[in-house]
Amino acid sequence: xxIATWNVNSIKARLPRVQEWLGEFQPDVALLQELxxxxxxxxxMEIEDLGYNIAVSGQKTYNGVAILSKFPMxxxxxxxxxxxxxxxARYVEAVIDCGERPIRVSTIYLPNGNPTRNDDGSDHEKxxxxxxxxxxxxxxxxxxLKTEEAFVLAGxxxxxxxxxxxxxxxxxxDDALCRPxxxxxxxxxxNLGLTEAFTAMNPGVHQYSYWDYTGGAWQKDNxxxxxxxxxxxxxxxxxxxxxxxxxxxxxxxxxxxxxxxIELAA
DNA sequence: ATGGTCGCCGAGCGA
Numbered sequence: 001x002x003i004a005t006w007n008v009n010s011i012k013a014r015l016p017r018v019q020e021w022l023g024e025f026q027p028d029v030a031l032l033q034e035l036x037x038x039x040x041x042x043x044x045m046e047i048e049d050l051g052y053n054i055a056v057s058g059q060k061t062y063n064g065v066a067i068l069s070k071f072p073m074x075x076x077x078x079x080x081x082x083x084x085x086x087x088x089a090r091y092v093e094a095v096i097d098c099g100e101r102p103i104r105v106s107t108i109y110l111p112n113g114n115p116t117r118n119d120d121g122s123d124h125e126k127x128x129x130x131x132x133x134x135x136x137x138x139x140x141x142x143x144x145l146k147t148e149e150a151f152v153l154a155g156x157x158x159x160x161x162x163x164x165x166x167x168x169x170x171x172x173x174d175d176a177l178c179r180p181x182x183x184x185x186x187x188x189x190x191n192l193g194l195t196e197a198f199t200a201m202n203p204g205v206h207q208y209s210y211w212d213y214t215g216g217a218w219q220k221d222n223x224x225x226x227x228x229x230x231x232x233x234x235x236x237x238x239x240x241x242x243x244x245x246x247x248x249x250x251x252x253x254x255x256x257x258x259x260x261x262i263e264l265a266a
Numbered sequence: 267a268t269g270g271t272c273g274c275c276g277a278g279c280g281a
Binding site for chain 2: 112212
């Protein structure tokens, strides 16, 4: 069972890349972020033709997330609970009916959070929105852990867990992706008992999942590791592999992110 | 070098 996450940076602009990746890599479940389109404009036919069921939370211009599944699925949530006034499309949760042991998955587009400060030095609303969103994700993770079922919370977390995950830590010290407040909340998720798959399966390995479009960042490997898969204990028990697939980032008209995937034992 | 690049949509914002 292969589950992959990929921030595609516009499903419309990226459709050829996504189609070829789905065809070649053949994930059972693909969790997509930054669709940048409303649900009606999602290229449903083109993806269904490749054998996928689709669940979308869309938004005009910004955000937007989807779950693609070769197995039937039941959508559980199309927004992260905890703030009824939050209109941003950043979360979908579904249960994948993949046989005897179903698995719950969430596609996550965690807020970027920059800029962190206002001119007067106080916290910017974009940063406090990020931290509040992470607090809500902690609440959801706690609820799901009570079920003692296998689940995977995966997506663009917009968090570099440690300085090891940043090509130039000094330059990003005050960035929302690296701020202590952001990292503390990410550690809170792990301290609940969730396993971050890449580090668990590749200890000490330097690998990024995102490279800025500017300044030849890709060619210089000036990257960040901000796309993660977090597994419940019951999912982690089935984890057999995790890797970052750099191939799509090197193609024509790429996303600035590249897919990260896991393999779970049946 | 006070820049650079994308994608949204058709100016400037978000990343």
